[in-house]
Amino acid sequence: MEQTLKIYFTSDVHGYFYPTTYGDLKRKDLGLFSFARDFKKDENTLVIDGGDILQGSAFAYYCRQKSGSPQAIADIMNDCGYDYYTLGNHDFNYGMDYQNAYIEAHHGACVCQNVVDEAGRACHPYVIHTLGNGLRVGIVGIVTDYVNVWERKENLAGICITDPFEAAKEALLHLKKEVDITLCIYHGGFECDLKTGERLQKTTENVGYRICKELDFDILLTGHQHMSVDGQYVHGTYVVQPLENAKEYHYLEAERTKDGLVVRSEKRVADGANAVGALCEKYAAEEEQVQSWLDQPIGHLSRALLPGEKAEMALHGSPIADFLNRIQLHFSGAQLSAVGLANEIAGFRSEVSVRDIIATYPYPNTLIVCRISGKQLKQVMERSAEYFAVAADGTVQVAESFLVPKVEHYNYDYYMGAAYEIDPAAPVGNRIKHLAYDGKPVEETDSFTLCLNNYRYSGAGGYEVYTECELVREINIEMVELILEYFKENPYVEV
Numbered sequence: 001m002e003q004t005l006k007i008y009f010t011s012d013v014h015g016y017f018y019p020t021t022y023g024d025l026k027r028k029d030l031g032l033f034s035f036a037r038d039f040k041k042d043e044n045t046l047v048i049d050g051g052d053i054l055q056g057s058a059f060a061y062y063c064r065q066k067s068g069s070p071q072a073i074a075d076i077m078n079d080c081g082y083d084y085y086t087l088g089n090h091d092f093n094y095g096m097d098y099q100n101a102y103i104e105a106h107h108g109a110c111v112c113q114n115v116v117d118e119a120g121r122a123c124h125p126y127v128i129h130t131l132g133n134g135l136r137v138g139i140v141g142i143v144t145d146y147v148n149v150w151e152r153k154e155n156l157a158g159i160c161i162t163d164p165f166e167a168a169k170e171a172l173l174h175l176k177k178e179v180d181i182t183l184c185i186y187h188g189g190f191e192c193d194l195k196t197g198e199r200l201q202k203t204t205e206n207v208g209y210r211i212c213k214e215l216d217f218d219i220l221l222t223g224h225q226h227m228s229v230d231g232q233y234v235h236g237t238y239v240v241q242p243l244e245n246a247k248e249y250h251y252l253e254a255e256r257t258k259d260g261l262v263v264r265s266e267k268r269v270a271d272g273a274n275a276v277g278a279l280c281e282k283y284a285a286e287e288e289q290v291q292s293w294l295d296q297p298i299g300h301l302s303r304a305l306l307p308g309e310k311a312e313m314a315l316h317g318s319p320i321a322d323f324l325n326r327i328q329l330h331f332s333g334a335q336l337s338a339v340g341l342a343n344e345i346a347g348f349r350s351e352v353s354v355r356d357i358i359a360t361y362p363y364p365n366t367l368i369v370c371r372i373s374g375k376q377l378k379q380v381m382e383r384s385a386e387y388f389a390v391a392a393d394g395t396v397q398v399a400e401s402f403l404v405p406k407v408e409h410y411n412y413d414y415y416m417g418a419a420y421e422i423d424p425a426a427p428v429g430n431r432i433k434h435l436a437y438d439g440k441p442v443e444e445t446d447s448f449t450l451c452l453n454n455y456r457y458s459g460a461g462g463y464e465v466y467t468e469c470e471l472v473r474e475i476n477i478e479m480v481e482l483i484l485e486y487f488k489e490n491p492y493v494e495v
Contacts, residue, residue, distance in 0.1 A: 003133045005181060006045040007252040008038075011223030012088065012244040013049065014056025015063070017076055018280065018287055019272030021245075022058035022294060023346035023359035027272040027282050033247040033279050034270035036080040043132025047081045047108075050223035051088025051143060051187035054102060058358045061480070063289045064094050072286050075104035075390050079279060082108040084127065086141030087115065088187040088224065093364045095155045111185060113142030114167035123159060126171045128179055134258060137183055138175035140217075142168050144224060146205045149458045152366070152476075164188060164362070165214075172215055172312035181254055181261065184217045189204040189241060190405060191227030194234055200405050212237040218261055219254060225406040231265030238263035246270055257323050294355035299487030302494045303448035306347040313341075314387055314412050315422060320347055320360065323495060324479075327415065327486045331475060332369050332451035335437070336417035338380070340410045340456065357483050365453035365479050370469040374446035378432055379465045380413070383421065385431035386462075387412040388424035396424045413452075418442065453479065 010032070019031040039047050054060060054070055063072055077085070085108055091099055103110050103124075112124040142164035147156070168184055175182055178221040191201040192209035208222050212234040223228065223312065224297040229241035240250040252265040305319045313321075318341065325337040346359035372380075387397040402408045423434040435442045449472055459467040475482075487493070 003131070003135045003180075003256045004044060004132060005135055005137060005252075006042075007219075007221075007250075007254070008045070008047045009050065009240060009250045009252065010048075010246060011050025011187070011220050011221070011242050012052045012077070012226055013058025013246045014052055014090070014244060015054065015073065016245040017059060017283065018058045019270070019275040021344070021359065022290075022355060023344075023465065025291075029270045029272045030245045030247045031138075031270065031272065031275055032076065032080060033275040034246065034272050035249060035268065035274060036279060037274070037277060038268070039081050041081050044135070046083045046129070046137070048185060048221060049077070049082055050088045050185055050242075052090045052244075053077070053088070053225065054099070055083070055090040055093045055364055056362060058294055058355070059287065059290050060295060061358055064098065066289075066293065070098060070102035071105050074102050074284065076279075076283060076368040078105075078107045079282065082106070084109050084111055084139055084141070084184040084185065085128075086110070087112045087124070087143050089144055089147045089150060090364075092147055092151050092155050093109055096157055096159065111139055112143055112163040113140050113171050114142050114145065114164045116162055118158060118160070120160075122167070126175060128175070135181060136179040137181045138172075139183050140168055140171040140175070140181035140183065141185040142187070144205055146203075148462075150455055150460060152454065165210060168211060168217075169215055172217065176251055180256060182217045183219045183221070184211065185221045186211065187224050189222050189227060190229070193405075194229070194232065194239075194460055195413040205240065208239065209234065212239065219252070219263060221250075227406050228267065230267055232264070235262075236263075240265055240267075242267070294353060294358065296354050297351055298354060298357075298484060299352045299490070300346055300492045301350050301352060301490075304348065304350045305495060306342075307345050310409055311388065311398050314398075314414075315396055315424065318414060319495060320345065322416065323348065323414035324483075325414060326362065327483055328367060328451045330486060331482050332367060332449075332473075334369050334417075334449040334451035336372075336377070336448050336450040338413045338415050338450060338452045338456065340413045340453075340461075343407055343409045352487060354484070357480055361479055361483065363453070363455070363479070365455050366477060367475040367479065367482070368454050368457040369449055369451050369472040369475070370457060370466065371472055372450045372466075372469045373444065374442040374448075375444035376448070376465050376469060377418070377442065377448065378435060378444075380463055381415060381432045381435070382429050383462050383465075384413045384415075385422050385424070386428050386433070388422070390425045403450050408461065413456070413463075417448075
């Protein structure tokens with residue numbers, strides 16, 4: 001008898017439920033409520049999420065900072081019918097108490113094999129799920145172990161994130177003899193081109209291709225990269241990956257026939273016009289509170305600071321980045337500052353609201369002050385300058401390495417406190433020119449204090465040099481809170 005497993009899969013929803021980016025009030029084609037009512041549940045269907053749900057949107061930030069509870073997020077996931085989910089790296093941003101409260105309130109099962117307790121036991125082990133048609137599905141979850149690199153140690157109290165590949169491999173050994181279908185939910189992506197196998201990333205942040213090549217899961221549901229990957233077989237494993245912020249989901253059917261398992265899928269994009277009905281109405285009060293809070297005015301700028309074209313901002317400077325660097329220098333007392341901008345930013349209107357801040361700085365980053373030599377400073381600036389490519393007609397563009405396999409505008413950093421020029425046509429590694437501090441050329445042996453966020457200090461984004469820089473001090477207050485505090489101290493700011 002032919003038997004079919006049906007799956008609805010999302011990942012990297014980041015707290016986006018309503019069809020809004022929160023940067024403005026326009027309806028957008030995103031948000032879980034834009035398609036959740038399309039999930040048709042029966043005893044042979046699973047609704048699965050790939051992690052990164054607790055952080056990212058203004059709604060998620062409000063739950064953490066204002067209500068202090070993930071209950072509303074868990075309730076929404078329950079109402080949308082989620083059966084299984086794994087944890088994403090951002091699900092650790094608010095610490096274990098907050099994460100555990102979410103897991104406790106979620107009616108679905110958390111599977112994350114490489115999150116282990118102090119005794120080395122999996123906190124969220126694999127599950128065998130038997131469908132109504134008798135199919136036994138082995139479900140393993142794993143998260144990128146770069147959580148260990150990015151996350152503050154206090155947020156990982158009592159647990160350890162182990163190698164995801166090894167955790168998946170061991171779980172698969174136990175499962176294969178007991179189930180009909182093996183399924184891995186991986187909060188991580190692909191380090192190689194799926195067609196050619198060419199390695200695109202040097203790190204082990206993403207090991208999806210290796211999982212397909214060296215293990216033999218039937219299905220690998222991936223996330224983390226915010227990259228749309230259509231359903232396809234990679235070394236015999238069927239893979240998909242949806243875009244972030246519930247811009248799309250994947251519907252899969254895995255049919256077991258006398259000839260073996262056949263998997264097919266459809267990518268279905270969000271339609272903001274569909275975000276109507278009972279679900280939207282049920283959480284309307286919470287959403288209204290978020291929107292009201294976002295519209296609270298908190299200060300004034302002498303002029304609006306709005307984003308421009310990406311390469312143009314990076315090459316000639318951004319007043320938004322300048323303002324954020326100014327705030328970092330204010331609170332850190334450092335000589336230099338470095339800041340990256342999110343892929344999508346709203347900027348600041350002259351009458352600044354909480355909305356402007358959340359929509360321009362969506363990360364839960366805290367600040368670090370480190371000591372950096374002149375040589376190291378040049379190295380990190382040269383890494384940023386790799387952002388540029390010069391087209392045949394002479395125009396300056398964003399380099400492909402910052403766009404493929406994942407869009408990473410946030411890995412370009414803007415610097416304040418030092419004078420310098422960028423020559424985008426010069427060879428990589430030799431693009432920073434006339435680097436000076438206080439009117440004097442920077443020498444390799446010079447020493448400076450530099451303020452940056454904790455994510456970048458971990459070496460993320462190709463900035464491994466920072467891991468060699470001495471820690472001077474930590475400012476364990478989220479940057480969003482510091483921006484709010486800056487306006488409390490300075491209600492009117494000349495920019």
